[in-house]
Amino acid sequence: MNLQEYTSSAYNFEECTKCTVCTAYCPVLGVNPMYPGPKQAGPDGERLRLKDPYFFNYALKYCMNCKRCEVACPSGVNVADLIQAARIKYEKGKPKLRDVILANTDFMGTLARPFAPIVNGVTGMGITKSVLDATMKIDRHRTFPKYSSRSFEGWLGRHRKEQAEYPEQVAYYHGCYVNYNYPQLGKDLVKVLNALGVGVQLLDGEKCCGVAMIANRLTAQAKKNATHNVEVLKKAVDAGLKVVTTSSTCTLTIRDEYPHLLDIDNSAVRDSLLLATRFIFEKLENGATLEFKPGFHMKVAYHVPCHMEKLGWGVFSEKLLRMIPGVEFTLLDSNCCGIAGTYGFKKENYEFSQTIGAPLFDQIRTVNPDIVACDCETCKWQIEMSTDHKVMHPVSILAKALKDND
Amino acid sequence: MKHDTVIIGGGLTGLLAGINLQKAGQSTIIVSSGQNALHFFSGAFESISELPPLVADTFAEAGVRVHYKEGVSLLPMGNFRKSFLSLEDLDIFPEAKFASKALVVNFMGYHDFFSSFIAEGLENAGIQTRIRFIRLPEMEHLRQSPSEMRSVQIARTMDRIWEKVVQEIRMLLKDEDAVILPQVFGLQDTTVPGRIREAIPAKVVFTGTLPPSVPGVRTIIQLRRRYEVLGGTYLMGDQVIKAHVHDNTVHSVATKNLESHYLEGRSFILSSGGFFSKGLTSTPSRIFEPVFGLDIEYPEDRNAWYNPDFMGRQPYMEFGVKVDQDLHAISGGVPYTNLYAAGGILGYSSPGLGYAGGMAINSAFKVVDQILKDTRA
Numbered sequence: 001m002n003l004q005e006y007t008s009s010a011y012n013f014e015e016c017t018k019c020t021v022c023t024a025y026c027p028v029l030g031v032n033p034m035y036p037g038p039k040q041a042g043p044d045g046e047r048l049r050l051k052d053p054y055f056f057n058y059a060l061k062y063c064m065n066c067k068r069c070e071v072a073c074p075s076g077v078n079v080a081d082l083i084q085a086a087r088i089k090y091e092k093g094k095p096k097l098r099d100v101i102l103a104n105t106d107f108m109g110t111l112a113r114p115f116a117p118i119v120n121g122v123t124g125m126g127i128t129k130s131v132l133d134a135t136m137k138i139d140r141h142r143t144f145p146k147y148s149s150r151s152f153e154g155w156l157g158r159h160r161k162e163q164a165e166y167p168e169q170v171a172y173y174h175g176c177y178v179n180y181n182y183p184q185l186g187k188d189l190v191k192v193l194n195a196l197g198v199g200v201q202l203l204d205g206e207k208c209c210g211v212a213m214i215a216n217r218l219t220a221q222a223k224k225n226a227t228h229n230v231e232v233l234k235k236a237v238d239a240g241l242k243v244v245t246t247s248s249t250c251t252l253t254i255r256d257e258y259p260h261l262l263d264i265d266n267s268a269v270r271d272s273l274l275l276a277t278r279f280i281f282e283k284l285e286n287g288a289t290l291e292f293k294p295g296f297h298m299k300v301a302y303h304v305p306c307h308m309e310k311l312g313w314g315v316f317s318e319k320l321l322r323m324i325p326g327v328e329f330t331l332l333d334s335n336c337c338g339i340a341g342t343y344g345f346k347k348e349n350y351e352f353s354q355t356i357g358a359p360l361f362d363q364i365r366t367v368n369p370d371i372v373a374c375d376c377e378t379c380k381w382q383i384e385m386s387t388d389h390k391v392m393h394p395v396s397i398l399a400k401a402l403k404d405n406d
Numbered sequence: 407m408k409h410d411t412v413i414i415g416g417g418l419t420g421l422l423a424g425i426n427l428q429k430a431g432q433s434t435i436i437v438s439s440g441q442n443a444l445h446f447f448s449g450a451f452e453s454i455s456e457l458p459p460l461v462a463d464t465f466a467e468a469g470v471r472v473h474y475k476e477g478v479s480l481l482p483m484g485n486f487r488k489s490f491l492s493l494e495d496l497d498i499f500p501e502a503k504f505a506s507k508a509l510v511v512n513f514m515g516y517h518d519f520f521s522s523f524i525a526e527g528l529e530n531a532g533i534q535t536r537i538r539f540i541r542l543p544e545m546e547h548l549r550q551s552p553s554e555m556r557s558v559q560i561a562r563t564m565d566r567i568w569e570k571v572v573q574e575i576r577m578l579l580k581d582e583d584a585v586i587l588p589q590v591f592g593l594q595d596t597t598v599p600g601r602i603r604e605a606i607p608a609k610v611v612f613t614g615t616l617p618p619s620v621p622g623v624r625t626i627i628q629l630r631r632r633y634e635v636l637g638g639t640y641l642m643g644d645q646v647i648k649a650h651v652h653d654n655t656v657h658s659v660a661t662k663n664l665e666s667h668y669l670e671g672r673s674f675i676l677s678s679g680g681f682f683s684k685g686l687t688s689t690p691s692r693i694f695e696p697v698f699g700l701d702i703e704y705p706e707d708r709n710a711w712y713n714p715d716f717m718g719r720q721p722y723m724e725f726g727v728k729v730d731q732d733l734h735a736i737s738g739g740v741p742y743t744n745l746y747a748a749g750g751i752l753g754y755s756s757p758g759l760g761y762a763g764g765m766a767i768n769s770a771f772k773v774v775d776q777i778l779k780d781t782r783a
Contacts, residue, residue, distance in 0.1 A: 020618055023559070072441045271665065313664075319639075333631065
């Protein structure tokens with residue numbers, strides 16, 4: 001009998017050798033003594049929870065799900081998955097109203113968009129922040145992402161005909177941020193892909209990837225979104241399209257969290273969902289060319305978002321930025337910015353969030369780049385709020401460096 | 407993606423090789439499946455008895471301070487071992503009796519530093535020893551979660567409050583001429599251990615703790631930063647799962663994260679470590695190298711793989727992949743043209759290279775020379 005066939009465990013937790021390496025890389029453990037740390041919260045705790053759910057520890061909510069423990073683990077244990085799965089399975093009680101509001105990024109976007117100038121004005125006011133802080137425990141120091149009065153979907157819809165004329169086509173999963181807050185990134189992507197002879201289509205009605213719902217325990221709602229998204233992605237894939245993305249977190253969620261945490265089978269679409277940076281890099285590697293502005297100069301410091309570290313695809317953004325003539329490139333040390341999506345918006349996490357990000361902010365100030373490059377929208381908010389530096393997506397930097405053809 | 411050299415394994419060997427290949431003008435990429443053996447590092451590079459100037463330069467350029475002299479160093483279990491090259495954190499003494507009286511200082515609640523074993527070892531060496539614990543309000547928050555009161559967490563606090571520790575020690579110190587402290591200083595601020603040494607009127611000896619090793623973590627951060635500044639690409643948390651080979655030549659490798667996007671190279675270094683790092687894998691019936699299926703020599707009888715005396719010399723520690731004299735890896739008796747093995751994965755298969763940290767260094771430098779020679783030809 002081959003005993004080893006019987007020793008595989010959920011999320012590889014029995015592979016843990018108790019080496020403690022993960023504890024050295026957990027950003028939360030370094031600042032928040034209430035958090036038991038990835039080893040204790042993950043594989044050690046799992047052994048106890050399997051015996052008796054009584055051992056579930058509510059302090060697991062302090063896990064940011066940044067996945068740095070998994071990236072560091074020499075034994076292939078999916079530590080963060082273990083922690084998030086335990087929260088889904090054992091955490092009782094309804095999520096707070098605040099968490100529901102923070103988690104519903106697309107619903108809030110739909111509501112806010114028609115009144116964007118008013119909403120932006122109101123959420124930017126000191127009094128609003130104080131009220132939200134006092135009533136909802138959303139920290140007053142936070143800057144809310146601005147809403148755009150025109151959605152990206154609307155814009156691309158108006159350009160559908162000209163996009164269809166390109167010989168090669170991709171679909172774009174833009175996510176909530178591009179649609180409601182920052183359509184410019186989507187437009188930049190269209191510009192770069194068009195320069196490569198690729199036209200961009202919308203999916204047949206995408207929904208929020210659900211990452212914030214998972215984090216805030218709106219699991220049923222997250223599953224609904226996941227099922228819907230896999231369906232619309234499959235339509236595109238069946239039509240022979242690759243699907244590109246610009247958000248590292250949405251990408252990780254759809255590719256890995258759907259099957260690992262939500263038990264949603266995405267095998268039909270997983271390999272076709274690619275970060276645009278990877279898609280563009282592969283195009284260029286296969287002989288396509290981009291023409292850049294002569295005399296372009298930009299000092300760029302690249303921050304790899306935690307979920308990009310987990311995906312392992314930061315290399316594509318890095319190599320693309322390095323190949324732009326006139327870019328002076330610095331790779332920032334591997335550190336978490338501290339925001340972790342909705343985590344840093346919560347009053348109880350605000351101080352921890354800023355302490356976690358401090359080494360990154362210090363390094364940005366020392367390097368003093370023209371622009372910080374980053375593939376994650378929430379890292380962008382955090383870095384722009386905590387330093388005086390502007391953050392751009394690598395795709396936007398590419399678009400800016402492209403030679404204008406008009 | 408194309409590079410001159412693809413390095414599989416990002417520990418000490420892979421990073422040293424990567425740094426020196428980048429310096430020689432090559433483009434390289436390192437694939438590392440998680441963190442590495444430096445996290446379990448005592449600070450002493452075993453079995454290196456000669457320091458090539460290039461090694462000293464490589465460390466110095468990365469900001470890693472080492473010292474080199476013949477003697478013994480004090481290990482975490484209280485025993486002494488012959489040493490030559492070590493990180494500056496770790497002392498090398500001419501002989502085990504390096505002091506007449508020693509004060510061993512530990513922090514209240516910290517269980518990863520074996521003060522009583524160390525005291526026993528020192529007494530055996532003829533050093534009269536006293537153990538004292540200190541307790542600081544700034545450290546109390548760490549104790550809220552005793553299972554996670556670990557070296558690295560303490561070190562983060564110590565970077566800020568080491569001066570208070572110095573004050574405490576000065577008050578405890580009587581007529582001792584040596585103070586033994588756990589290695590929990592200088593994680594970010596590398597000047598701290600030196601400043602502590604200056605501030606205490608006795609010889610200060612930093613001794614290893616249970617993992618993670620603070621000097622090891624710091625060293626890996628410094629080496630990786632140096633490698634990336636030189637233009638190297640480091641893929642952390644990824645794993646090579648398949649190789650594409652024709653005529654004993656490796657063309658590309660596939661990784662878990664990059665899937666169908668292969669890493670192509672002219673040369674490949676396999677520095678994926680031993681059993682712990684999964685460079686070598688074993689089942690009850692066989693021992694193998696999972697990526698290329700390289701040749702490994704080991705007895706067929708499983709009982710001969712290990713020594714029932716747990717603390718004794720373990721045969722399995724010596725198993726490693728076969729290489730020719732130029733470190734070309736061998737499969738089915740035939741050497742690869744462009745695949746080289748270096749570091750812990752060699753076991754004791756190349757006795758000339760030493761073992762452990764010494765072998766990691768020696769083989770990293772040798773493999774760089776050989777690749778530059780082979781690719782120039």
